[in-house]
Amino acid sequence: MPIVTIQVTREGTAPDRPSVTAEEKAALIAGVSEVLLRVLNKPLESTFVVIEEVDTDNWGWGGLPVLDYRRQRAAKK
Amino acid sequence: MPIVTIQVTREGTAPDRPSVTAEEKAALIAGVSEVLLRVLNKPLESTFVVIEEVDTDNWGWGGLPVLDYRRQRAAKK
Amino acid sequence: MPIVTIQVTREGTAPDRPSVTAEEKAALIAGVSEVLLRVLNKPLESTFVVIEEVDTDNWGWGGLPVLDYRRQRAAKK
Amino acid sequence: MPIVTIQVTREGTAPDRPSVTAEEKAALIAGVSEVLLRVLNKPLESTFVVIEEVDTDNWGWGGLPVLDYRRQRAAKK
Amino acid sequence: MPIVTIQVTREGTAPDRPSVTAEEKAALIAGVSEVLLRVLNKPLESTFVVIEEVDTDNWGWGGLPVLDYRRQRAAKK
Amino acid sequence: MPIVTIQVTREGTAPDRPSVTAEEKAALIAGVSEVLLRVLNKPLESTFVVIEEVDTDNWGWGGLPVLDYRRQRAAKK
Structure with missing residues (x-):
């Protein structure tokens, strides 16, 4: 009966995608469920994902909203 | 000071309801708060709910998005 | 497929009980699962609890560890 | 690597603000990250916030949706 | 910056193991981090797991503590 | 009614301390509660912390248990 919670920022993986797509969500669900099956022998039907x-304004890293932190890190390089 | 978190899919309980209604949410809040009062003697005013x-695309079961999993299970019966 | 998470302090409901008992836990599980069945028609077998x-040192209320806050409130009365 | 999760109702801090503003969110992120740095010496870049x-309909207190509970408490005073 | 939380019962995968081993935990961490890399292109160093x-007394399924529920299901077969 | 959850590894801030001390926990509780008061005007008595x-075996970073990841990073410098 594992429960896997995946928290990500609400962003796309390509410039023309505003958010995670339904196909990518399905791949995340399949992928982590298979990890639980392979490592702990948990049947697929007993795992919830x-x-x-999370909106980027609501995610903090380095003491800043994450987009500001990324800009700061890019500027340092 | 209990905290009760209830995670459900964003779906209605009847075909004409797209999501959980405000009345149903109030009934969930009342119901679980009463369970904490009855079982552990926690005063209602000290319980947060x-x-x-969760969008159905974001809920996984059986290694699949939940609507796909339900369809698969229905087809097997 | 609801998931209900119940967070409580690690304390007993009577002076001779250091923590929530197995019977009380079973009553919490039964109680909240029945609320989900009654209000949202979720089958018992699809609900995880x-x-x-949480150790009392790890629970804060009123800006203080919870035992300190309770003492402060009791002293004010 | 601390993770700090802040759950608040989706409400503004003034009548003309429907929700927490981006500036307030940035101040929350900065504030709690600094607490982790000061108290536990955790570098800012290792803390996620x-x-x-949470919609007010989805937050319960005192066995009621929170807006109903606040009205009940205000009426008692 | 994904955060992946994996909740499992505190049980071993073999009769002589009382709980998940350190090796199995490392395999879970590696596995889910790789899923985030493969599906969403998230660098390994930005993922927390x-x-x-969870003690079996503290996990409910089917309205019962999970060990009771498993016994009930096994008896029905 | 904010709820603030702080997840940290179970480690001390000095070699002779195996874990976060009660004094440090009290300082975390006071600190984050004051941030909520200052930024969102939430009364101290309405904030739960x-x-x-989390055991270091149970915390992953960079696809590895966190102690292994730290060793790897230290070796690279």
Whole structure:
């Protein structure tokens, strides 16, 4: 009965995608469920997966909203 | 000071309801708060309840998005 | 497929009980699962419940560890 | 590598603000990250902060949706 | 910056193992981090994984503590 | 009614301390509660704080258990 919660920022993986696509969500669900099956022998039908998409304003890193932090890190390089 | 978090899919309980209604949410809040009062003697005013509605694309079961999994299970019967 | 998470302090409901008992945990599980069945028509077998017991040092209320806050409130009365 | 999750109701701090502003979110992120640095010596760049805004219908207190509970408490005074 | 939380019961995968081993935990961490890399292109160093082991008394399924529920299901077959 | 959850590894801030001390926990609780008061005007008595200490085996970073990841990073410098 594992529960896997995946928290990611609400962003796309390519410039023309505003957010994670349904296909990518399905691939995340399949992928982590298979990890639980392979490592701990948990049957697929006993694993729940919850994906939480978090607005970039609501995600902090380095003491800053994440987009500001990324800009700061890019500027330093 | 209990905290009860209820995660459900964002779906209605009847075909004409797209999501959990405000009345149903109030009934969930009342119901679980009463369970904490009855079982652990926690006063109602010390219990917080948070309801999280999760899009069906973001909920996985059986290694699949939940709507696909339900269809698969229905087809097997 | 609801998931209900119940967070409570690791304390007993009577002076001779250091923590929530197995019977009380079973009553919490039964109680909240029945609320989900009654209000949202979720079958019992599709509901997961996770109880998290939190040490009183690790629970804050009123800007203080919870035992200090309770003492402060009791002293004010 | 601390993770700080802040759950608040989706409400503004002034009548003309429907929700927490981006500036307030940035101040929350900065504030809690600094607490982790000051108290536990955790570098800013190792702390993640996630802010979850919860609709008032989805937040329960005192066995009621939170707006109903606040009205009940105000009426008692 | 994904955060993946894996909740499992505190049980071993073989009769002589009382709980998930350190090797199995490392395999879970590697496995889910690779899924985030492969599906969403998230660099390994930006993913946090938290494994939460839950005592079987504290995990409910089917309205019962999970060990009781498994016994009930096994008896029905 | 904010809820702040702080997840940290179960480690001390000095070689002779095996874990976060009660004084440090109290300082975390006071600190984050004051941030909520200052930024969002939330009264101290309406904020709950929950500190979750996670064993280092159960925390992953960079696709590895966190102690292995730190060693790897230290070796690279």
